[in-house]
Amino acid sequence: MPKIWILRGLKKGILTTAYPKSQPTSEEVPTRSLPPRPTDAADWPAGERGCPTGAIDSGDKKVDLGRCVYCRFCSSAGFAFEDGFGSRAGAMQASLTGNCATGTRHIFGRSFHVMMIDVGSCNACNLEVLNLSNPYYDLSRMGIAFTNSPKHADALIVVGALNQAMVDVLRRTYESMPEPKLVLSVGACAISGGIFRGAEGFVSPAGDAIPVDVVVPGCPPSPVQILEGLLLAAGRLKEEGVRR
Amino acid sequence: MSRGSETLNGGGVERRNLESLGEKMQLSSVFQAGGLNYALISDMETNKTIISELPPTLSEEFGALLRGSGAEPGSPLVLEAGGRVEGYGVFEFSYGPTSWGVPEAGAFSLMTYGERILKVVPRLNFKKRGVERAVLGLTPEDALLFVERSAGNFSAAYSTCFATAVEDALGLGVPSEARWTRAVALELERIYNHLYVFGRLAEAASQNIAATQTHALRERVLRLNSRHFGHRYLFGINSIGGVRRGLPKDERSALTTEVRLVAREFSELVQYFLSSRIFLDRLQGTAKLTRKDAFGLGTVGPSARGSGVQWDDRLTFPLEPYEDIYVNLETEDGEDTMARTMVRVREVESSSIALRELLDRMPSDGTKSGPDRRRADGLGAGFSFCRVESPSGDLIQVVQLDGGGRVSGLHVRPPSLVNWLPFARSLEGTVFTDFQFAFESFGLSFADSDR
Numbered sequence: 045m046p047k048i049w050i051l052r053g054l055k056k057g058i059l060t061t062a063y064p065k066s067q068p069t070s071e072e073v074p075t076r077s078l079p080p081r082p083t084d085a086a087d088w089p090a091g092e093r094g095c096p097t098g099a100i101d102s103g104d105k106k107v108d109l110g111r112c113v114y115c116r117f118c119s120s121a122g123f124a125f126e127d128g129f130g131s132r133a134g135a136m137q138a139s140l141t142g143n144c145a146t147g148t149r150h151i152f153g154r155s156f157h158v159m160m161i162d163v164g165s166c167n168a169c170n171l172e173v174l175n176l177s178n179p180y181y182d183l184s185r186m187g188i189a190f191t192n193s194p195k196h197a198d199a200l201i202v203v204g205a206l207n208q209a210m211v212d213v214l215r216r217t218y219e220s221m222p223e224p225k226l227v228l229s230v231g232a233c234a235i236s237g238g239i240f241r242g243a244e245g246f247v248s249p250a251g252d253a254i255p256v257d258v259v260v261p262g263c264p265p266s267p268v269q270i271l272e273g274l275l276l277a278a279g280r281l282k283e284e285g286v287r288r
Numbered sequence: 289m290s291r292g293s294e295t296l297n298g299g300g301v302e303r304r305n306l307e308s309l310g311e312k313m314q315l316s317s318v319f320q321a322g323g324l325n326y327a328l329i330s331d332m333e334t335n336k337t338i339i340s341e342l343p344p345t346l347s348e349e350f351g352a353l354l355r356g357s358g359a360e361p362g363s364p365l366v367l368e369a370g371g372r373v374e375g376y377g378v379f380e381f382s383y384g385p386t387s388w389g390v391p392e393a394g395a396f397s398l399m400t401y402g403e404r405i406l407k408v409v410p411r412l413n414f415k416k417r418g419v420e421r422a423v424l425g426l427t428p429e430d431a432l433l434f435v436e437r438s439a440g441n442f443s444a445a446y447s448t449c450f451a452t453a454v455e456d457a458l459g460l461g462v463p464s465e466a467r468w469t470r471a472v473a474l475e476l477e478r479i480y481n482h483l484y485v486f487g488r489l490a491e492a493a494s495q496n497i498a499a500t501q502t503h504a505l506r507e508r509v510l511r512l513n514s515r516h517f518g519h520r521y522l523f524g525i526n527s528i529g530g531v532r533r534g535l536p537k538d539e540r541s542a543l544t545t546e547v548r549l550v551a552r553e554f555s556e557l558v559q560y561f562l563s564s565r566i567f568l569d570r571l572q573g574t575a576k577l578t579r580k581d582a583f584g585l586g587t588v589g590p591s592a593r594g595s596g597v598q599w600d601d602r603l604t605f606p607l608e609p610y611e612d613i614y615v616n617l618e619t620e621d622g623e624d625t626m627a628r629t630m631v632r633v634r635e636v637e638s639s640s641i642a643l644r645e646l647l648d649r650m651p652s653d654g655t656k657s658g659p660d661r662r663r664a665d666g667l668g669a670g671f672s673f674c675r676v677e678s679p680s681g682d683l684i685q686v687v688q689l690d691g692g693g694r695v696s697g698l699h700v701r702p703p704s705l706v707n708w709l710p711f712a713r714s715l716e717g718t719v720f721t722d723f724q725f726a727f728e729s730f731g732l733s734f735a736d737s738d739r
């Protein structure tokens with residue numbers, strides 16, 4: 045009987061993304077994961093309605109992607125969103141924070157264990173992280189595996205707006221990871237509080253409680269964008285562009 | 289004064305004050321508005337929603353529910369019903385809030401004497417962000433951003449529920465096309481959540497091929513969401529008075545075809561795996577919830593329907609377009625994990641059929657209401673509410689707007705919140721290995737119950 049599954053597999057062909065060997069497709073980085081880009085016509089700060097998360101800094105004329113929830117409210121104020129393929133590389137937006145020592149990253153070779161901790165998310169970020177193990181992204185082909193124990197984890201993915209009830213749990217989890225260790229803040233909530241920045245339940249960005257090495261903006265970031273963050277953390281990606 | 293949703297659901301709402309709950313009545317929620325306490329009651333006999341001032345007799349279990357809806361961020365919520373379990377060798381075992389089979393922050397205390405679970409006490413609010421208070425003073429349009437992020441995987445249900453309640457309060461005429469488009473999103477959301485539950489159950493039973501294949505099908509639905517609505521989790525689809533993007537005619541047939549394919553492949557998969565004894569043995573008879581308990585504890589959604597409770601907001605509180613299209617009420621009598629799973633399996637099929645009808649017959653009268661249709665006379669003078677059948681069951685929101693049209697009150701009664709106690713009850717007397725199956729089959733989300 046298992047035969048039919050092999051046949052089914054053949055019939056479907058290869059589902060798995062070609063990333064990071066080549067640029068991800070528009071299916072893989074959906075339009076709503078593309079960041080706002082100020083144009084010459086942009087109205088600072090974001091028209092009369094403003095930006096609901098304060099991501100638009102009219103002083104420095106910059107958009108802080110760590111705060112952006114990709115709501116597109118600013119599109120009416122002259123901020124552009126690329127819907128087409130154009131600059132797919134521009135969709136890849138994970139970045140290193142000042143904490144990350146390049147030397148550390150190269151220690152992680154082909155075996156990289158990752159633990160996810162939720163500190164107050166809406167569940168969408170959790171699901172996108174878990175989706176990395178479905179056949180479309182197939183994390184294991186890159187030697188990356190999820191673990192449930194901080195003792196086995198090389199990297200910690202933090203999702204959600206840090207809640208008072210989770211501050212100690214987050215710290216203790218981080219402390220019980222062996223050195224060297226890396227932390228990724230995934231999603232606007234973990235990076236800055238996102239939409240919940242002013243909500244009562246939110247305490248601080250995850251980076252204020254433990255040192256964060258890589259941030260992956262998005263609300264939620266799509267799985268390939270999270271994958272990019274992981275490869276960047278593991279030192280398997282040049283700072284920009286696509287490479288193995 | 290309440291507007292309710294009387295105009296939308298063909299008389300599904302009644303306003304009358306009850307002294308006590310009738311035998312076939314379920315207390316669905318309790319909320320405050322204008323200094324009064326109200327009860328929202330589901331009458332299973334007439335299928336009506338009754339809004340009454342709070343009747344004096346409330347069962348003990350609901351005490352926990354009420355405390356839950358008023359809980360503040362930072363205060364833990366312990367959902368304990370009944371007395372403590374004591375006896376020789378009984379000890380308490382805690383689970384969570386991290387490092388276990390659930391990818392969310394939440395915890396449980398399990399009372400056991402070693403092998404069998406005597407009692408489960410869910411501990412919530414590890415991720416309470418305080419959505420209901422965060423939206424106070426905001427325009428409804430800005431509040432939507434918070435509401436749809438209460439529970440990311442139920443976001444279409446959340447935003448549709450909120451937008452509909454606000455539109456009612458404002459007396460906004462919303463074009464049919466917008467309402468039908470919302471229903472398309474609701475059904476897509478139902479399908480991918482049901483696929484998630486099935487995939488997780490397959491994982492729990494170590495049926496890795498089934499799990500992988502189901503998660504692959506779910507990814508296809510997420511990509512359909514992204515292609516047609518712009519967001520994998522359907523954020524930002526709604527605005528007050530309509531939807532932010534309609535479905536052009538040429539997209540509709542493509543979407544119908546894709547959904548049919550996903551549903552067909554899923555049913556093949558289910559057929560194959562339900563012929564596997566290993567899988568069946570893990571689901572059948574596991575974590576039973578009797579019909580009496582399901583009703584008495586206020587269970588909602590597929591979990592209630594798996595125990596024979598006949599309630600589905602799409603039929604009992606039908607917003608447009610649900611009066612016009614055919615939706616089957618899927619129930620099972622098995623009262624176990626298998627029954628809850630079969631309800632979800634069949635709902636994937638019936639949702640795909642409903643989707644075809646929705647996309648086929650969608651009216652073309654626009655996707656946004658004109659600003660001229662806005663009436664402000666009802667503002668500041670009461671509340672309006674809405675119920676939407678989310679993938680895990682009945683979601684209730686009660687909205688109040690001030691004279692300037694800003695949000696002055698929001699009460700959310702999430703489906704997961706009322707399903708914790710039934711889940712806990714279903715595990716009493718079972719063994720530890722049943723835990724994961726019960727948890728997944730109830731489709732519980734901490735983000736949803738904590739919000």
Ligand code: SF4
Pocket residue numbers: 080090094095096097098099100107111112113114115116117118119123
């Ligand atoms: S997309 Fe939304 S959150 Fe991001 S910069 Fe624009 S208005 Fe602000």
Ligand code: SF4
Pocket residue numbers: 164165166167168169170203204205230231232233234238239262263264265437440
């Ligand atoms: S960043 Fe967005 S998607 Fe992620 S947890 Fe926060 S609200 Fe949800």
